[in-house]
Amino acid sequence: MSSPSADDLDKEQLEQLHAATLKASEACLELKKLCALILVPVGTIVTAFGDKRPGASVFVAGSLVIVAFWIADSFSYFYQRRLRGEMAAIWARRAGRCVDLSDPPSVPTSGAVTAWRAAFNASMAYYLILGLLFVLAASGYALGWLDR
Numbered sequence: 759m760s761s762p763s764a765d766d767l768d769k770e771q772l773e774q775l776h777a778a779t780l781k782a783s784e785a786c787l788e789l790k791k792l793c794a795l796i797l798v799p800v801g802t803i804v805t806a807f808g809d810k811r812p813g814a815s816v817f818v819a820g821s822l823v824i825v826a827f828w829i830a831d832s833f834s835y836f837y838q839r840r841l842r843g844e845m846a847a848i849w850a851r852r853a854g855r856c857v858d859l860s861d862p863p864s865v866p867t868s869g870a871v872t873a874w875r876a877a878f879n880a881s882m883a884y885y886l887i888l889g890l891l892f893v894l895a896a897s898g899y900a901l902g903w904l905d906r
């Protein structure tokens with residue numbers, strides 16, 4: 759039985775990192791679904807324990823739910839991008855061993871991720887839109903446009 763080659767080890771590590779990246783990506787999607795699912799019961803519960811009429815507390819509670827899920831999703835996105843960075847380093851290492859090829863394979867790139875970039879990127883637009891809708895609804899409520 760021969761020992762595994764460097765390419766075999768890198769391939770195995772890439773497969774493991776890819777599986778972990780897919781799990782992180784699925785977690786991001788599930789967090790978005792869960793956020794939408796939880797907003798309605800939170801509003802209902804806050805209203806039920808209040809004076810049975812929607813008020814500012816509904817908008818505060820909803821905003822807190824959105825922010826909490828935004829933060830959780832940002833963490834998930836951050837680690838997903840870090841995993842992709844690890845994968846890019848392995849791909850580069852594997853491509854470096856292909857020096858005898860006339861057309862070396864291209865290596866996927868992954869930019870550095872910061873906490874700021876994890877929290878504010880295109881995939882987080884969902885939370886921004888939800889937050890803006892809550893701000894508009896709260897403004898309409900405060901101005902008396904929505905029934906009190």
